[in-house]
Amino acid sequence: MSLIDLANPSRFLKFADRVLPWLGGVTVIALAFGLNQAMGAPDDYQQGATVKIMFLHVPSAWLGMLAWGIMSIAALGTLVWRHPLADVAAKAAAPIGAAFTLLCLITGSLWGRPEWGTYWVWDARLTSELVLFLLYLGVIALWRTVEDPSRAARAAAILTLVGAVDLPIIKFSVDWWNTLHQGESVFRFGGSTIYPTILVPLLVMAVAFTLLFVTLHVAAMRNEILRRRVRTLRLMQAQATN
Amino acid sequence: MEAINHLPFIVGSYAAAFVVVALLVAWVMIDFRAQRRALADLERRGFARRSAAAPAGAALAQAKEEA
Numbered sequence: 001m002s003l004i005d006l007a008n009p010s011r012f013l014k015f016a017d018r019v020l021p022w023l024g025g026v027t028v029i030a031l032a033f034g035l036n037q038a039m040g041a042p043d044d045y046q047q048g049a050t051v052k053i054m055f056l057h058v059p060s061a062w063l064g065m066l067a068w069g070i071m072s073i074a075a076l077g078t079l080v081w082r083h084p085l086a087d088v089a090a091k092a093a094a095p096i097g098a099a100f101t102l103l104c105l106i107t108g109s110l111w112g113r114p115e116w117g118t119y120w121v122w123d124a125r126l127t128s129e130l131v132l133f134l135l136y137l138g139v140i141a142l143w144r145t146v147e148d149p150s151r152a153a154r155a156a157a158i159l160t161l162v163g164a165v166d167l168p169i170i171k172f173s174v175d176w177w178n179t180l181h182q183g184e185s186v187f188r189f190g191g192s193t194i195y196p197t198i199l200v201p202l203l204v205m206a207v208a209f210t211l212l213f214v215t216l217h218v219a220a221m222r223n224e225i226l227r228r229r230v231r232t233l234r235l236m237q238a239q240a241t242n
Numbered sequence: 243m244e245a246i247n248h249l250p251f252i253v254g255s256y257a258a259a260f261v262v263v264a265l266l267v268a269w270v271m272i273d274f275r276a277q278r279r280a281l282a283d284l285e286r287r288g289f290a291r292r293s294a295a296a297p298a299g300a301a302l303a304q305a306k307e308e309a
């Protein structure tokens with residue numbers, strides 16, 4: 001089965017039913033392995049044991065941005081091709097992306113208190129990440145406000161594409177402005193500045209979190225397709241009884 | 243000593259991650275059951291999609307008669 005074949009709600013449902021048990025199993029194993037690696041990682045020479053928060057904070061931040069990236073691609077699918085699965089994918093990704101962004105903000109705050117002496121500071125990285133969380137809440141609210149899914153999809157797609165401007169701002173905020181948040185240390189020109197004994201568990205946790213996101217997203221997309229079928233049948237029922 | 247001082251922040255982070263992930267998993271599972279139940283209920287009453295096995299036309303006619 002090619003990828004384009006899955007771009008049909010009925011085929012996607014069959015695909016989801018088949019792969020979700022496997023995806024769930026692999027995700028649990030990856031998370032267990034990642035947590036084991038994270039707990040076994042040495043303390044940082046400057047930050048001490050608080051570096052363990054990084055194994056949650058950084059993957060959460062990446063996933064929060066990845067989810068919006070996926071929603072932006074799906075938004076193009078909605079606006080340009082009007083593909084029925086595009087807005088299903090976007091709607092399903094929004095709460096998951098919001099949850100990861102919230103987790104990034106919480107863990108960042110808990111990491112900031114012992115390292116910076118404060119839970120929060122209005123610096124460019126933290127503020128742009130908070131803006132991303134608020135954008136997620138805006139998109140979710142929009143989906144819930146407009147009753148007709150196709151109209152809601154178009155409005156949410158426009159907001160998503162406008163909000164995508166925040167992604168490069170988050171990424172480069174530490175380069176463009178003088179921030180309390182540290183500079184880029186994983187994906188940068190000249191290689192990572194993190195020692196391998198800490199970098200490897202971080203990458204393992206990033207893979208585990210990505211698997212978790214994919215599992216939740218496929219499951220949430222399946223739910224959304226079912227919800228639309230229920231809506232259609234209820235409309236038929238209402239039409240029949242009138 | 244430093245590790246003990248910072249323990250609440252580390253434990254708090256992992257606890258928050260556990261709660262957020264557990265809520266996400268619960269949301270997805272509860273929503274799936276709710277949609278499946280609603281769909282099964284509608285299909286039991288004879289409402290099914292055109293492509294599904296149950297003929298929607300017959301269900302519509304039956305519903306109109308009941309109404």
